[in-house]
Amino acid sequence: MCALEEKSIVLAVSGGIAAYKAATIASLLVQAGAHVDVVLTAGALQFIQPLTFSAITHRPVHSDPFAPWAADFSGHVTLADRADLVIVAPATAATVARLALGLSDDLLGLIALSTRAPILLAPAMEDRMYRHPTTQQHLQTLTDRGAAVVGPESGRLASGAKGLGRMSEPADIVRRAQVLVQGAGRLAGARVVVTAGGTREPLDPVRYVGNRSSGRMGFAIAKAAVAEGAAVTLISGPSAIPPPAGAIIVSVESALEMLAAVEEAARDADVLIMAAAVADFRPETSHASKIKKEHGQDYLDLRLVRNPDILASVNRPGLVKIGFAAETDNLLEHASAKLHAKGLDMIVANDAASTIGADHSTATFLMADGAVRAFPRLPKQELAFEIVLAAAELLAALRRGDS
Ligand SMILES: Cc1cc2nc3c(=O)[nH]c(=O)nc-3n(C[C@H](O)[C@H](O)[C@H](O)COP(=O)(O)O)c2cc1C
Numbered sequence: 001m002c003a004l005e006e007k008s009i010v011l012a013v014s015g016g017i018a019a020y021k022a023a024t025i026a027s028l029l030v031q032a033g034a035h036v037d038v039v040l041t042a043g044a045l046q047f048i049q050p051l052t053f054s055a056i057t058h059r060p061v062h063s064d065p066f067a068p069w070a071a072d073f074s075g076h077v078t079l080a081d082r083a084d085l086v087i088v089a090p091a092t093a094a095t096v097a098r099l100a101l102g103l104s105d106d107l108l109g110l111i112a113l114s115t116r117a118p119i120l121l122a123p124a125m126e127d128r129m130y131r132h133p134t135t136q137q138h139l140q141t142l143t144d145r146g147a148a149v150v151g152p153e154s155g156r157l158a159s160g161a162k163g164l165g166r167m168s169e170p171a172d173i174v175r176r177a178q179v180l181v182q183g184a185g186r187l188a189g190a191r192v193v194v195t196a197g198g199t200r201e202p203l204d205p206v207r208y209v210g211n212r213s214s215g216r217m218g219f220a221i222a223k224a225a226v227a228e229g230a231a232v233t234l235i236s237g238p239s240a241i242p243p244p245a246g247a248i249i250v251s252v253e254s255a256l257e258m259l260a261a262v263e264e265a266a267r268d269a270d271v272l273i274m275a276a277a278v279a280d281f282r283p284e285t286s287h288a289s290k291i292k293k294e295h296g297q298d299y300l301d302l303r304l305v306r307n308p309d310i311l312a313s314v315n316r317p318g319l320v321k322i323g324f325a326a327e328t329d330n331l332l333e334h335a336s337a338k339l340h341a342k343g344l345d346m347i348v349a350n351d352a353a354s355t356i357g358a359d360h361s362t363a364t365f366l367m368a369d370g371a372v373r374a375f376p377r378l379p380k381q382e383l384a385f386e387i388v389l390a391a392a393e394l395l396a397a398l399r400r401g402d403s
Pocket residue numbers: 013014015016017018041042043044091092093094095096124125126129158
């Protein structure tokens with residue numbers, strides 16, 4: 001039996017161009033056996049007709065908070081009470097702001113404040129609107145209060161531009177709804193910070209010192225942690241691949257930017273997984289203008305200075321820390337030294353030459369208590385699930401007070 005069968009879902013649609021995709025969400029929910037009450041904001045009514053939804057759900061569609069109450073239907077009170085889950089898809093910037101501020105001047109705002117059901121938001125907006133600190137803060141406020149967020153994703157936006165802000169696919173939203181209704185997930189309620197990708201250490205405005213990390217491993221871990229119910233913040237260096245849906249994405253370039261972002265995000269995190277390839281050194285000077293080659297110049301001296309050690313510097317009781325060691329020689333020896341030097345709970349050791357930039361990886365997990373688990377060559381997504389399950393076990397042990 002599907003987790004959504006016989007469940008009452010409020011599907012709230014706000015006024016974005018992706019509103020048309022909400023019809024597919026409604027249809028998938030109905031096909032999964034859910035009872036779906038659709039709520040349209042005033043903005044949504046500009047984009048899509050109530051008839052579309054009532055035809056799909058075979059139920060009335062609601063918009064007006066002042067519509068007359070009846071003996072068996074008390075407007076937002078009834079909708080909020082009977083909901084097992086409230087999905088807001090698409091969630092516009094305006095709706096995200098309204099919900100974060102607790103404004104109850106429309107039906108969705110009233111339901112969001114009244115319900116005890118989990119709330120799942122699927123943001124959809126232009127890239128700059130999504131990345132704007134106001135929107136990010138509102139989303140953070142909502143996730144801090146327990147809301148789940150799915151997406152947005154990178155891709156083509158309504159304006160024709162490419163960027164981050166596309167609503168997640170209806171099937172992904174419904175899958176996430178299923179997990180929330182089940183209350184499942186081995187990291188349900190946990191806050192997980194994942195770092196991914198390589199850093200770029202600036203030389204001048206156009207050049208940098210970098211590495212070959214693709215971000216794939218960290219993205220796969222973030223995806224697995226989202227699927228296990230965690231609230232995930234993904235701090236990523238530049239990457240050519242699209243970030244996973246459902247995580248809050250923080251984009252950084254240099255190791256120093258990554259350090260600041262990790263310190264901020266880890267403040268109230270339960271788990272920190274550092275999969276990023278952070279440069280150990282950066283150019284001592286980042287020139288303000290482009291370095292020019294002189295006539296007859298054969299060498300350019302480059303002096304590098306040590307970057308701070310992010311993993312070693314973030315230390316808090318109650319935080320599970322997992323690091324990576326990608327080495328070309330003496331792998332387990334180096335990994336074990338790193339595990340202890342940085343006070344980690346676990347380190348994932350893998351062979352740098354065959355892992356960085358690849359789809360697959362071999363790995364050995366070394367635990368602080370001396371346990372060792374070796375894995376065969378696996379797709380990174382499968383390995384990511386193993387890492388997330390190990391993180392969940394470490395967190396559970398920490399909470400039980402195991403030494
Ligand atoms: C053509 C068009 C498309 C829009 N698409 C979006 C969108 O995708 N995301 C968004 O946040 N706002 C979008 N807006 C702006 C919202 O419709 C506007 O902020 C509205 O007040 C949202 O109200 P609501 O969130 O209560 O539905 C769009 C506006 C227009 C005219």
